[in-house]
Amino acid sequence: MSVTFEFATANRIVFGDGSLQKMIPEIAAMGKRAFILTGRDQKRAEPLVLSLHKHNVQTEIFFISGEPTTDLVMEGAEAARKSNVDLVISMGGGSVIDAGKAIAALVTNPGHVMDYLEVIGNGKQLTIHPVLYIAIPTTAGTGSEVTRNAVVKSIEHDVKVSMRSARMIPDIAIVDPMLTHSMSPEVTASTGMDALTQLIEPFVSNKANPMTDSLCREGIQRVARSLKVSFTDGEDSEARADMALVSLFGGLALANAKLGAVHGIAGPMGGMFPVPHGVACARLLPPVMEANVHAIEKRGLGCPYLERFREVGRLLTGNPNANASDGVQWIHDLAEFLHLPHLSDFGLRQDAFRDLIQKSQQASSMKGNPISLTDEELEKILMDVL
16 A cells, blocks of 8 residues: 555535535636536536526537547537637536546647547647536546546547546536436446446555545445445435445545556447446456455465455445455345346457457556456456456
């Protein structure tokens, strides 16, 4: 565990039921031309737009119908520049918020998104702070409202990679659990499993620190008590608030520690196959945990992370005598309870393993895994999720 660390997050986090409407006057005071990103449901942002209009704020709507691609990000950035916007607001799930982060950055920084992307791009650093950016999540999973990266898909390269900078952390994150009540059970399940993964991976990350540890421990226990409830009863306000906090905690943790092999595989997999990110995380998490435990036991002499995996088991099950395998089984059983599909349902096949493993080993998330996994170990993980 790192004893020297930094902790960065949004300049301001506003949490609680009804917090969005309470913030409207303040948002209106920040600018008079707002570029608003939202998802497929065109009605979702209408109350925000109407409220801003009452405060004499002009708005332009830009729709993010799926995962942001390089072309879509550039289209949005050009539209925002042309409108000479004062602020960018994202209201939606992780894809909408990620798109907003990238667009806000490209409004003020010159060039193409490829100039700034990791792995497949030039990886240039932002030199100018993005235009004022406000993130309003309507799902509870990604924690993107407090992270410093935007995941963008390159159709040409068949992969999803990040544009990353501390400057990209939203200026304001407004987390209103009431906005998540409309999530379907399917979206509740997949985003909830994403949130759980983003608590477990930073907790066992080689960059874990005391501040992220506290967030992860609290968040894991909230998932254990509330994800099933919010899945079966979407109007349970306490469970929805729990999961909104879980998502926020996961975002804070991953932004200040690191992720691991689950996200290292899930990112490239999402570029190659039409698998929802949360579903990929849910199915990959148990075999990745098993692979890490076995690898540490086999060749990680002195590695302090084995006890961390045991603690995950105790936090999830509530059993003080639980071990790592109990945690793995608990997660597997949860995925079945949530009726999550298997990855083979999305076309994952064995002849794609070589390419997927190569891309996974290059992913930035792999750098946070508690121990380096071999190609053979990654292949076994993929065999387990077919």
